[in-house]
Amino acid sequence: GAGVSQTPSNKVTEKGKYVELRCDPISGHTALYWYRQSLGQGPEFLIYFQGTGAADDSGLPNDRFFAVRPEGSVSTLKIQRTERGDSAVYLCASARGPSGNTIYFGEGSWLTVV
Amino acid sequence: GESVGLHLPTLSVQEGDNSIINCAYSNSASDYFIWYKQESGKGPQFIIDIRSNMDKRQGQRVTVLLNKTVKHLSLQIAATQPGDSAVYFCAESESGGSYIPTFGRGTSLIVHP
Numbered sequence: 001g002a003g004v005s006q007t008p009s010n011k012v013t014e015k016g017k018y019v020e021l022r023c024d025p026i027s028g029h030t031a032l033y034w035y036r037q038s039l040g041q042g043p044e045f046l047i048y049f050q051g052t053g054a055a056d057d058s059g060l061p062n063d064r065f066f067a068v069r070p071e072g073s074v075s076t077l078k079i080q081r082t083e084r085g086d087s088a089v090y091l092c093a094s095a096r097g098p099s100g101n102t103i104y105f106g107e108g109s110w111l112t113v114v
Numbered sequence: 115g116e117s118v119g120l121h122l123p124t125l126s127v128q129e130g131d132n133s134i135i136n137c138a139y140s141n142s143a144s145d146y147f148i149w150y151k152q153e154s155g156k157g158p159q160f161i162i163d164i165r166s167n168m169d170k171r172q173g174q175r176v177t178v179l180l181n182k183t184v185k186h187l188s189l190q191i192a193a194t195q196p197g198d199s200a201v202y203f204c205a206e207s208e209s210g211g212s213y214i215p216t217f218g219r220g221t222s223l224i225v226h227p
Contacts, residue, residue, distance in 0.1 A: 042217030100213045105157035
């Protein structure tokens with residue numbers, strides 16, 4: 001598709017389980033961002049990739065969160081030992097490059113931990 | 115830490131009125147600002163951006179004003195329509211920070227027909 005694609009759109013998981021959230025950026029976009037958004041709040045930065053490498057992972061809340069982008073395109077956000085507090089919308093975004101280009105967001109993956 | 119915030123969490127207007135959404139930022143190093151619109155259940159959608167070397171930028175029915183002296187940003191929407199109802203976020207970023215946007219809390223715009 002033409003936009004940023006995220007799957008699944010909705011995920012319900014039990015506390016303690018492992019989840020993976022996938023992001024397909026816009027073709028040709030080298031910059032990729034993951035954000036987390038709780039109800040009534042603005043998106044909160046998690047991690048930024050430029051190409052295959054994580055250029056900035058300062059937003060990851062703890063070591064249960066990890067993200068990869070092995071071929072510089074698709075990215076996967078991985079959450080281990082999920083907690084109820086992880087429930088949120090996880091947003092992925094991409095941009096043509098790192099230099100202040102327009103950032104386009106996907107529709108998000110709504111994660112509910114029960 | 116430094117943050118971006120909004121003055122009004124909710125703004126209600128009548129269809130056809132002009133809307134003004136305000137935003138304050140505190141990071142003096144920020145040099146690139148973006149306004150996003152987010153409808154319920156969707157991701158943020160880019161509206162307009164402005165760099166710190168400009169004071170004003172206009173798009174279709176929207177204008178962004180930047181006052182670096184008081185670290186204030188505003189989004190003006192002309193002839194507001196019901197389809198403009200959404201949450202609006204300002205985001206700030208800096209070239210020294212890889213242009214990673216930092217978002218404020220958002221303002222909910224409600225347009226009454």
